Amino acid sequence: MLAIRNIAELLVVPPGPVQGSSMRTLERICDAALLVDGERIAWFGSESSLVTPPECECLDAGRGCVLPGLIDCHTHAVFASTREGEFVQRLEGKSYAEIAEAGGGIRNSVEAVRASTCQQLVDHTLPRLERMLRGGVTTVEIKSGYGLSVEAELKMLQAVKELKALQPLELVGTYLAAHTTPREFADRPDAYLDTVLDDTVLARIRDEGLAEFCDVFCERTAFDIEQSRRVMSAAARFGMAPKLHADQIRQMGATRLAGEVGAISADHLETVDEGGIAALKAAGTVAVLLPGCSFFLGVGQAPARRIIDADLPVAVATDYNPGSSMVESLPLVMSIACTQMKMTPAEVVVAATANAAAALGRQDRLGAIEVGMQADLLVLDVPSHERWLYEVGRNCVRTVLKAGKVVGNAQI
Amino acid sequence: MLAIRNIAELLVVPPGPVQGSSMRTLERICDAALLVDGERIAWFGSESSLVTPPECECLDAGRGCVLPGLIDCHTHAVFASTREGEFVQRLEGKSYAEIAEAGGGIRNSVEAVRASTCQQLVDHTLPRLERMLRGGVTTVEIKSGYGLSVEAELKMLQAVKELKALQPLELVGTYLAAHTTPREFADRPDAYLDTVLDDTVLARIRDEGLAEFCDVFCERTAFDIEQSRRVMSAAARFGMAPKLHADQIRQMGATRLAGEVGAISADHLETVDEGGIAALKAAGTVAVLLPGCSFFLGVGQAPARRIIDADLPVAVATDYNPGSSMVESLPLVMSIACTQMKMTPAEVVVAATANAAAALGRQDRLGAIEVGMQADLLVLDVPSHERWLYEVGRNCVRTVLKAGKVVGNAQI
Numbered sequence: 001m002l003a004i005r006n007i008a009e010l011l012v013v014p015p016g017p018v019q020g021s022s023m024r025t026l027e028r029i030c031d032a033a034l035l036v037d038g039e040r041i042a043w044f045g046s047e048s049s050l051v052t053p054p055e056c057e058c059l060d061a062g063r064g065c066v067l068p069g070l071i072d073c074h075t076h077a078v079f080a081s082t083r084e085g086e087f088v089q090r091l092e093g094k095s096y097a098e099i100a101e102a103g104g105g106i107r108n109s110v111e112a113v114r115a116s117t118c119q120q121l122v123d124h125t126l127p128r129l130e131r132m133l134r135g136g137v138t139t140v141e142i143k144s145g146y147g148l149s150v151e152a153e154l155k156m157l158q159a160v161k162e163l164k165a166l167q168p169l170e171l172v173g174t175y176l177a178a179h180t181t182p183r184e185f186a187d188r189p190d191a192y193l194d195t196v197l198d199d200t201v202l203a204r205i206r207d208e209g210l211a212e213f214c215d216v217f218c219e220r221t222a223f224d225i226e227q228s229r230r231v232m233s234a235a236a237r238f239g240m241a242p243k244l245h246a247d248q249i250r251q252m253g254a255t256r257l258a259g260e261v262g263a264i265s266a267d268h269l270e271t272v273d274e275g276g277i278a279a280l281k282a283a284g285t286v287a288v289l290l291p292g293c294s295f296f297l298g299v300g301q302a303p304a305r306r307i308i309d310a311d312l313p314v315a316v317a318t319d320y321n322p323g324s325s326m327v328e329s330l331p332l333v334m335s336i337a338c339t340q341m342k343m344t345p346a347e348v349v350v351a352a353t354a355n356a357a358a359a360l361g362r363q364d365r366l367g368a369i370e371v372g373m374q375a376d377l378l379v380l381d382v383p384s385h386e387r388w389l390y391e392v393g394r395n396c397v398r399t400v401l402k403a404g405k406v407v408g409n410a411q412i
Numbered sequence: 413m414l415a416i417r418n419i420a421e422l423l424v425v426p427p428g429p430v431q432g433s434s435m436r437t438l439e440r441i442c443d444a445a446l447l448v449d450g451e452r453i454a455w456f457g458s459e460s461s462l463v464t465p466p467e468c469e470c471l472d473a474g475r476g477c478v479l480p481g482l483i484d485c486h487t488h489a490v491f492a493s494t495r496e497g498e499f500v501q502r503l504e505g506k507s508y509a510e511i512a513e514a515g516g517g518i519r520n521s522v523e524a525v526r527a528s529t530c531q532q533l534v535d536h537t538l539p540r541l542e543r544m545l546r547g548g549v550t551t552v553e554i555k556s557g558y559g560l561s562v563e564a565e566l567k568m569l570q571a572v573k574e575l576k577a578l579q580p581l582e583l584v585g586t587y588l589a590a591h592t593t594p595r596e597f598a599d600r601p602d603a604y605l606d607t608v609l610d611d612t613v614l615a616r617i618r619d620e621g622l623a624e625f626c627d628v629f630c631e632r633t634a635f636d637i638e639q640s641r642r643v644m645s646a647a648a649r650f651g652m653a654p655k656l657h658a659d660q661i662r663q664m665g666a667t668r669l670a671g672e673v674g675a676i677s678a679d680h681l682e683t684v685d686e687g688g689i690a691a692l693k694a695a696g697t698v699a700v701l702l703p704g705c706s707f708f709l710g711v712g713q714a715p716a717r718r719i720i721d722a723d724l725p726v727a728v729a730t731d732y733n734p735g736s737s738m739v740e741s742l743p744l745v746m747s748i749a750c751t752q753m754k755m756t757p758a759e760v761v762v763a764a765t766a767n768a769a770a771a772l773g774r775q776d777r778l779g780a781i782e783v784g785m786q787a788d789l790l791v792l793d794v795p796s797h798e799r800w801l802y803e804v805g806r807n808c809v810r811t812v813l814k815a816g817k818v819v820g821n822a823q824i
Contacts, residue, residue, distance in 0.1 A: 082799060082802065082803075083802075084796065084798045084799045084802035085798070087757075087798065088756060088757060091750055091755070091756045091757075092756060131806065292804075295751055295752075296751055296804065297751070298751045298752055298754065326802050327804045327805055328803075328805070328806060329805045329806070332744075332804070332805040338503055339708055339709070339710045340707075342710065344500060344504060345500060345503075386496045386497070386500050387494060387496045390494065390495075390499045390738050391738055391740075392704075392707075392738055392739045393739055393740070393805055394543065394741070
């Protein structure tokens with residue numbers, strides 16, 4: 001047993017999905033303590049009522065805040081090359097289309113991934129995951145989508161699988177072969193989909209445990225509604241639950257499709273309308289917002305307040321990727337959600353814990369402070385979660401526990 | 413002598429003030445080396461032409477980028493209490509005026525500073541400066557302005573003076589008694605100014621070396637044009653060069669006043685118009701932009717592109733303070749300048765080095781890579797300055813040199 005004592009604020013995040021005003025009215029226990037038994041939370045309450053079991057280790061929270069470990073439920077963290085050149089070109093006024101025509105964009109990342117071995121992808125990604133852990137992240141979803149061939153897509157997913165054994169973060173693989181159409185299939189998106197949706201490929205992903213989810217970029221520049229429906233339907237037959245990149249740049253009904261197929265999450269939503277919100281609501285789909293992406297691109301944010309007011313469960317993730325969101329710190333993205341989308345700190349914590357767990361189908365085990373939940377926990381060096389997100393960009397995480405074990409102590 | 417070798421990119425920032433297109437067309441030396449003799453830069457060039465002097469120490473830059481140490485030329489880093497409660501209230505929809513009426517705003521910070529000893533202010537500030545150093549900052553301006561009485565304002569400046577001896581950053585004190593009118597002088601701003609502009613007070617600041625600059629918050633909610641002129645004129649008689657908080661919330665001619673009095677800098681400029689820009693241009697005033705403040709408040713940014721295109725020297729600083737810019741990382745604020753104000757990485761580096769030095773009257777000694785300049789230098793763990801600001805929120809600083817000495821090695 002492990003007793004965490006001397007907690008100034010224990011933020012009692014309930015299991016996801018959490019909706020509407022429940023996101024901002026969390027119970028906080030002041031002067032709290034928490035007991036961990038093995039991998040799970042065994043008890044929590046006010047410190048004065050703590051009965052310390054015999055042979056119990058003690059972790060002094062030092063008057064810090066304790067809350068669930070963060071879950072980054074939308075990333076492209078496996079990539080082989082950075083794209084700072086495009087970043088500068090955009091700031092100099094070049095359009096995304098001009099950059100793509102000059103060989104930039106997703107295809108830039110594709111060339112680098114194809115030229116890399118699986119081991120090289122692992123080596124590139126490992127330090128990123130180590131930094132994420134120090135920032136308080138305990139679970140990360142990682143998408144393929146920079147391979148765009150059967151071989152390179154499976155190589156990316158294999159890298160995610162190998163990374164699971166090399167570090168303490170829980171990793172979740174998502175198959176995003178439908179990220180865009182590769183150059184060699186230009187103007188033949190359906191022929192490309194034929195290759196990556198082949199039954200033998202999908203069966204291999206299932207049999208080797210390479211991906212739990214299938215994602216598709218439903219956008220004018222990527223795949224249309226019919227193609228997206230086809231991707232999700234094919235993957236579902238092999239046990240991969242559907243996710244969508246929806247309504248990022250242009251409204252084309254992607255959120256309605258997400259609702260229609262009962263997607264576990266619809267991600268981006270910068271241009272979502274009332275009809276799309278209603279479709280997601282009816283289907284119980286989690287709305288995953290990516291404020292770091294809009295920040296990085298310098299464009300408008302998703303209408304977080306409208307989506308929360310419509311009683312949808314909202315999650316927040318980094319969208320960490322080298323093209324449109326080179327922001328690997330989920331706490332920084334959470335502060336961006338506060339300042340740029342006007343979410344309250346409580347809402348943002350729920351969005352990056354309980355609701356992010358729901359976006360990954362893990363709400364029964366992760367993302368909440370409840371007896372029996374897995375003890376993925378953060379001890380902050382500040383007395384409240386509000387203080388944490390208010391101190392923009394400073395790493396306030398003192399200690400990280402994954403499944404009851406201390407796996408990270410920050411050196412700030 | 414110290415030789416820094418194995419530099420992938422040496423960014424040759426020229427001495428400030430740097431204007432217009434010169435801000436984005438910096439010389440870069442690839443495969444470079446640099447020699448430090450005592451406190452100063454003695455030589456730099458391509459590594460192949462390096463002649464290593466006898467008894468020369470060597471610092472391996474590890475294929476990183478080397479550039480001048482950062483200068484944060486506008487901060488309120490001495491404060492005694494955080495204000496996360498107001499941060500949450502604003503996100504919940506309360507206006508700044510409502511918060512101020514309920515005892516919030518600057519006056520919240522004033523009560524905490526007045527209740528603190530000088531030693532307590534030193535203790536609060538020291539870890540902030542240590543974190544700034546690890547992020548690559550080598551010189552910091554710090555304003556008073558949370559005392560709002562002769563005694564408490566001098567206490568703040570005394571804390572800055574004592575901090576100089578306790579850590580390696582060069583600190584620059586600025587007298588900002590004219591931050592707002594304290595409660596006890598409500599509706600009598602001129603009577604308040606009588607006290608803080610008293611000759612004996614100003615003489616003491618001069619004689620004890622407590623402040624090099626005098627600043628005034630020229631705004632509807634603070635001091636008007638006439639009062640601001642009076643403040644700057646009184647301080648100038650005691651050797652304090654004028655700075656202004658100008659055109660932040662409402663246009664009231666503050667930039668014209670800055671031009672008229674030849675202020676060394678005009679800071680904020682979110683609402684500056686063409687007339688204001690012309691006035692600053694004519695006076696040679698540095699335009700100090702504070703993108704972290706607009707980001708933190710979730711409001712519009714200063715028109716950086718228009719100001720640069722008008723050939724003004726632009727500096728960028730954090731405005732680090734507990735009310736409107738709780739962002740202590742200058743590199744993060746520099747990335748915000750890229751993504752939210754569309755400044756290029758080169759422009760932003762000039763703005764936080766050469767032009768920030770000019771905003772503090774130190775352009776002859778600090779902020780540039782030039783033989784004879786003080787060796788305040790950063791070694792990054794990335795091969796270019798563009799990569800640095802593109803990696804939003806990650807500390808890429810490997811080594812910090814202040815006046816030729818290694819004073820910080822980051823633990824990332």
